[in-house]
Amino acid sequence: MANLNYSNDALNVLSQFYGAEKILYVEGEDDVVFWESMLEKFEMEKVKVKAVSGLPELEKLIEKMSLGEINSLAARDRDYTDFKGAEALGSVLYTYGHSIENTLLYESSIMRVLKTYGRLGARQVRDGEFWEWLDGFNEVFELMVIYEAAKERKGCGILIMGDNCSRFMEAQDSHSPCSKKIKAHLRGCGASEELDDILEDVENRIKELGRKSFDYMRGHFLFSGCLKFANYKLGQYTKKKISKDGFFSGLVLAFQNTFDDGHPHYEFYQNEMQKILNG
Secondary structure (H helix, E strand, O other), X not given: OEOOOOOHHHHHHHHHHOOOOEEEEEOOHHHHXXXXXXXXXXXXXXXXXXXXXXXXXXXXXXXXXXXXXXXXXXXXXXXOHHHOOOOOOXXXXXXXOOOOHHHHOOHHHHHHHHXXXXXXXXXXOOOOHHHHHHHHHXXXXXXXXXXXXXXXXXXXXXXXXXXXXXXXXXXXXXXXXXXXXXXXXXXXXXXXXXXXXXXXXXXXXXXXXXXXXXXXXXXXXXXXXXXXXXXXXXXXXXXXXXXXXXXXXXXXXXXXXXXXOOOOOHHHHHHHHHHHHHO
16 A cells, blocks of 8 residues: 655656556555456456555545546545535545445355355355345444444544444354344443434435445444354354455455346446546
8 A cells, every 4th residue: 555645747647657547546455456346347447446545645636636636536435425415526436335345245245255165055055144134233233323424424523333343242253233232332422412413314314315224334344243144154064264354355256256237236336437437
């Protein structure tokens, strides 16, 4: 990852250095893998994807794009921009959900990881089992996600969700959320006192956008839960346990092979790719 302290002129000729038509800047290395997969899927491989040192650096480049100082593209996580009144820029591509994980964590990809890594057969990995678990996971955490979006909109500093679900589960290695722990945390962190006044506005905004609350679940938080589900399934039939890095790598490979028009986010990303043609 690079901190790109180049002049505007240097940034404008960087694509030539890479033999590309455009540079697509992203936040980090994980984003490079995801957006390269998208470019390959939609046959736009003459675009070079380059990581910078996080969102603050990426936002500096986006500002230069908005001012017409550099002729480049950027791709970033949606995060909670839908609740902040941020103006959309034609040269900026967004993820469908909060982060890339909200798209990667799809049943066909997860089932392929389990079958490959754990050598599990079709009878051991039942179709629909992941969706059943995910529906329950989303339902239990729904209010927390809405409070998290409200917190980001209001800009207050209380800790609500974080990037890991472990402390809200029945046990450290459990794949089952504990509603009592979640309710106790929401009471203890002061979410209600700070945010109840805008909670309805946030819920209405989600409906207005035609989204579901779980689309805004933090990507790393969702990933941590799905990793627990994956290890639960592996533990039923093997002594294997997949690591965080192994799970992510497996997901990306599976996603590259399974992402098609049957995925609910396919049309969205197809439209995002048009920004490259229009840019």
